Amino acid sequence: MYGPGDVRVVDAPEPRIEQPTDAVLRTVVACVCGSDLHPYHSIEPSEAGRSMGHEMIGVVEEIGADVRTVTPGDVVIVPFVFSCGECEFCRAGLQTSCRFAGLSVPTGAGGAQAERRRAPFADGTLYRVDVAEDDERMPGLLTLSDVYGTGWHAAVTGGVAPGKDVVVIGDGAVGLLAVLSARQLGAERIILMGRHEARTDLGRRYGATDVVAARGEEGVAAVRELTGGFGAHVVIDAVGHLPAYEQALGAVRAGGTVTRVGVPQYADAPLQRVQFTGNVTVTGGVAPVRAYIDDLLPGVLDGTVDPGAVFDRELSLGEAADGYRLMDDRAALKVMLRP
Amino acid sequence: MYGPGDVRVVDAPEPRIEQPTDAVLRTVVACVCGSDLHPYHSIEPSEAGRSMGHEMIGVVEEIGADVRTVTPGDVVIVPFVFSCGECEFCRAGLQTSCRFAGLSVPTGAGGAQAERRRAPFADGTLYRVDVAEDDERMPGLLTLSDVYGTGWHAAVTGGVAPGKDVVVIGDGAVGLLAVLSARQLGAERIILMGRHEARTDLGRRYGATDVVAARGEEGVAAVRELTGGFGAHVVIDAVGHLPAYEQALGAVRAGGTVTRVGVPQYADAPLQRVQFTGNVTVTGGVAPVRAYIDDLLPGVLDGTVDPGAVFDRELSLGEAADGYRLMDDRAALKVMLRP
Numbered sequence: 001m002y003g004p005g006d007v008r009v010v011d012a013p014e015p016r017i018e019q020p021t022d023a024v025l026r027t028v029v030a031c032v033c034g035s036d037l038h039p040y041h042s043i044e045p046s047e048a049g050r051s052m053g054h055e056m057i058g059v060v061e062e063i064g065a066d067v068r069t070v071t072p073g074d075v076v077i078v079p080f081v082f083s084c085g086e087c088e089f090c091r092a093g094l095q096t097s098c099r100f101a102g103l104s105v106p107t108g109a110g111g112a113q114a115e116r117r118r119a120p121f122a123d124g125t126l127y128r129v130d131v132a133e134d135d136e137r138m139p140g141l142l143t144l145s146d147v148y149g150t151g152w153h154a155a156v157t158g159g160v161a162p163g164k165d166v167v168v169i170g171d172g173a174v175g176l177l178a179v180l181s182a183r184q185l186g187a188e189r190i191i192l193m194g195r196h197e198a199r200t201d202l203g204r205r206y207g208a209t210d211v212v213a214a215r216g217e218e219g220v221a222a223v224r225e226l227t228g229g230f231g232a233h234v235v236i237d238a239v240g241h242l243p244a245y246e247q248a249l250g251a252v253r254a255g256g257t258v259t260r261v262g263v264p265q266y267a268d269a270p271l272q273r274v275q276f277t278g279n280v281t282v283t284g285g286v287a288p289v290r291a292y293i294d295d296l297l298p299g300v301l302d303g304t305v306d307p308g309a310v311f312d313r314e315l316s317l318g319e320a321a322d323g324y325r326l327m328d329d330r331a332a333l334k335v336m337l338r339p
Numbered sequence: 340m341y342g343p344g345d346v347r348v349v350d351a352p353e354p355r356i357e358q359p360t361d362a363v364l365r366t367v368v369a370c371v372c373g374s375d376l377h378p379y380h381s382i383e384p385s386e387a388g389r390s391m392g393h394e395m396i397g398v399v400e401e402i403g404a405d406v407r408t409v410t411p412g413d414v415v416i417v418p419f420v421f422s423c424g425e426c427e428f429c430r431a432g433l434q435t436s437c438r439f440a441g442l443s444v445p446t447g448a449g450g451a452q453a454e455r456r457r458a459p460f461a462d463g464t465l466y467r468v469d470v471a472e473d474d475e476r477m478p479g480l481l482t483l484s485d486v487y488g489t490g491w492h493a494a495v496t497g498g499v500a501p502g503k504d505v506v507v508i509g510d511g512a513v514g515l516l517a518v519l520s521a522r523q524l525g526a527e528r529i530i531l532m533g534r535h536e537a538r539t540d541l542g543r544r545y546g547a548t549d550v551v552a553a554r555g556e557e558g559v560a561a562v563r564e565l566t567g568g569f570g571a572h573v574v575i576d577a578v579g580h581l582p583a584y585e586q587a588l589g590a591v592r593a594g595g596t597v598t599r600v601g602v603p604q605y606a607d608a609p610l611q612r613v614q615f616t617g618n619v620t621v622t623g624g625v626a627p628v629r630a631y632i633d634d635l636l637p638g639v640l641d642g643t644v645d646p647g648a649v650f651d652r653e654l655s656l657g658e659a660a661d662g663y664r665l666m667d668d669r670a671a672l673k674v675m676l677r678p
Contacts, residue, residue: 088569089593097593097617157618230427254428254436264615268607276603278436279496279624285615 001052003045005328007321012051015110015118020066023122025058028075028133029142030112030337031311032323034172035263038240040324052320053113053337054080055145057138060126067122075133076126078112078119079290080146085124093291098124113320115339127293131301139308139336140300143177147334148296148307149289150261151177151238155185156292157283158234158259162186167223167232167251168208171199173310173334174261175238176206180305182236183207191226193219193247199333202309216243220250232256237284242266252280259284311336340391342384344667346660351390354449354457359405362461364397367414367472368481369451369676370650371662373511374602377579379663391659392452392676393419394484396477399465406461414472415465417451417458418629419485424463432630437463452659454678466632470640478647478675479639482516486673487635487646488628489600490516490577494524495631496622497573497598501525506562506571506590507547510538512649512673513600514577515545519644521575522546530565532558532586538672541648555582559589570595576623581605591619598623650675 001007015024030053043050056078060070070076083095090098100121109118119126129141143149151174160166166187168178171194182190183206192208193215194200200211212222224231231253237244240262248258249271261284275282299305313332315323316339323335340346354363369392382389395417399409409415422434429437439460448457458465468480482488490513499505505526507517510533521529522545531547532554533539539550551561563570570592576583579601587597588610600623614621638644652671654662655678662674 088567092594094594094618157620228427255431255433260615264611267611268609269611270607272603272606272608275621276599276624279433279622279627281496281620281622282614283618283620283622285618288618 001039001043002047002049004041004043006045007040007052007324008049009318009320012110012114015116017062017064018118019120020064021121021123022064023060023067023070023119023126024062025056025076025078025117025119026061027112027115027117027317027339028057028059029138030056030317031142032113032320032327032335032337033146034174034327036324037328038263038265040328051111051114053111055142055147056112056117057142057145058117059133061116063122069123070126070128074128075131076128077141077144077293079125079127079149081286082109082119082121082125083290084121090124093288095288095290096286113317113337115317125290127290129297137300137308139311140306142336143307143310144289144293144296144300146289147173147310148177149292150174150287152181152292152296153287153289154178154236154238154259154261154284155181158236158257160185160187160234163188164233165189165191165227167191167193167235168238169193169236169244169247170238170262171196171203172238175236176203176310177307178236178238178261179203179208180206180307184305189226191223191232196330216247217250219247223251227253234259236261238262240265245269246271249274249280254278254280257281257283261287310334314338340378340382341388343380343382345384346379346391346663347388348657348659351449351453354455356401356403357457358459359403360460360462361403362399362406362409362458362465363401364395364415364417364456364458365400366451366454366456366656366678367396367398368477369395369656370481371452371659371666371674371676372485373513373666375663376667377602377604379667390450390453392450394481394486395451395456396481396484397456398472400455402461408462409465409467413467414470415467416480416483416632418464418466418488420625421448421459421464422629423460429463432627434627434629435625452656452676454656464629466629468636476639476647478650479645481675482646482649483628483632483635483639485628486512486649487516488631489513489626491520491631491635492626492628493517493575493577493598493600493623494520497575497596499524499526499573502527503572504528504530504566506530506532506574507577508532508575508583508586509577509601510535510542511577514575515542515649516646517575517577517600518542518547519545519646523644528565530562530571535669555586556589558586562590566592572596573598575600577601579604584608585610588613588619593617593619596620596622600626649673653677
């Protein structure tokens with residue numbers, strides 16, 4: 001990505017083992033993330049460009065001397081943050097706070113929207129899964145590298161449980177998979193706030209009981225009406241823009257929880273008095289998706305859930321620029337890329 | 340209070356039963372709260388003035404026709420927020436979000452720094468306690484109307500438990516009682532951030548294992564050093580000013596919790612990216628102290644704990660202006676007022 005709206009597919013140096021803990025992966029599937037649209041709008045133009053993409057299923061091609069848990073030929077899920085697997089936070093299941101944690105770019109590993117890629121900390125990061133490269137469940141497996149784990153993180157940190165009213169703000173892939181996660185955790189009433197009908201229909205399939213298209217004060221009023229005037233116990237912000245956060249604080253019940261998994265596009269959050277007076281908890285953050293694969297993989301493999309349905313378009317890696325454009329125009333929900 | 344620094348003791352109309360759910364109380368003890376110092380600095384001057392005070396032990400003198408749970412002659416703890424006792428939030432133990440909740444001023448009930456006072460929602464608010472008016476445990480009992488319950492709320496909402504490192508920012512009465520509460524909930528390492536030695540000494544008596552006088556970046560560095568470089572699992576902000584909040588976000592561990600019981604004196608909170616990246620939970624709020632009396636009263640009565648030690652000065656109600664001045668000058672930690 002060379003500037004706002006400027007995505008190019010170029011030849012890059014072949015990745016190679018640089019550290020004994022590295023692996024080199026060949027891409028099976030990758031995709032474009034809603035969060036990739038933030039730099040798509042606002043990245044500083046540069047001649048060097050930025051290597052993009054952080055969701056991927058790969059095949060291990062080569063491993064460094066210290067790698068023990070994966071071996072060439074393995075199909076692996078690649079969580080969007082690399083993690084050492086050994087430090088205090090990795091052991092606690094908060095791999096996104098690993099002492100060495102990094103997205104692809106800070107670690108110099110190159111993005112996942114590529115034919116091949118170096119994976120640092122292969123043992124702590126890669127998750128081997130016993131499927132063939134052409135497995136039809138590949139879309140669902142790919143969601144475990146980010147969006148399903150992120151939606152799950154929202155539901156878990158929000159404290160979703162049976163009897164809780166849940167609001168999900170945002171009908172992107174993360175929002176929809178937060179709906180699915182909330183349903184899996186036993187929520188009965190799940191109100192999806194979104195206005196793109198094809199997406200909210202998928203949200204209903206995932207378990208949304210109500211859809212609210214209105215936003216702002218009108219949207220908040222609709223949620224309050226659906227929740228006996230009280231607001232929801234848990235509100236999930238799967239957007240990240242300030243109006244969504246304000247909407248979340250309007251829609252949450254006193255004593256309830258707002259959990260954010262959309263990357264905040266604001267430095268300051270207003271409404272501190274509202275939060276304080278109502279004893280509202282604000283939680284969430286960058287999802288440690290590596291920690292959730294154990295829990296989520298079985299349902300994907302046995303077909304209990306179908307998170308892969310968030311992919312409504314498939315393009316080749318060479319068409320990546322079209323993928324960004326389709327998602328930015330909201331003509332596609334989530335675009336899968338294959339080499 | 341007629342303006343910043345302008346506290347006067349004046350004759351006011353005798354309170355009387357206005358609603359059938361009211362009681363009229365005669366004051367046994369009242370006090371000045373750290374939060375009273377916010378208007379003491381910044382209240383809009385007015386000719387009418389504002390009736391102050393929200394912490395009190397009283398004797399019931401008169402009750403309305405519908406009052407069932409207290410009777411004239413009863414000694415009662417008066418929580419700082421009135422609550423109906425019947426609505427959704429009262430039943431859930433979040434009386435501060437009662438449909439009718441109010442501090443004394445919004446309910447028109449008059450403040451607690453007075454000889455007599457009307458108490459709305461007597462059944463839902465007042466807590467009868469079987470002691471004589473001259474009981475020596477009165478200071479401890481008085482803390483149950485606000486500061487001990489508020490410190491306890493901080494520790495509970497922060498998730499304090501055995502094995503957790505806890506930081507308490509602020510050596511006022513709430514901060515010190517948050518230390519006591521954290522100790523009661525099993526925290527082993529409790530770091531008190533404060534620089535007033537008489538207060539931090541009391542903090543040590545209450546269970547603080549470490550005292551950090553430094554503030555800002557230096558204070559954060561000291562906390563990190565004491566916590567293996569990671570920061571504390573729980574940071575309690577018992578101040579409410581923005582630098583304390585920034586200090587809290589600096590001192591908290593990734594995946595940890597900042598809980599605020601100091602009323603935020605800021606509308607916007609910065610560092611949203613820091614909070615999000617580190618999966619930091621921000622919780623707390625106005626403490627529903629009514630809900631905690633059942634838990635905290637036995638320890639006060641049997642002497643297991645001594646929360647009343649936060650009162651280091653006693654004045655008459657007529658000397659209330661001196662009480663404000665002493666607390667504002669930090670010459671007194673907390674001033675008790677007796678008629």
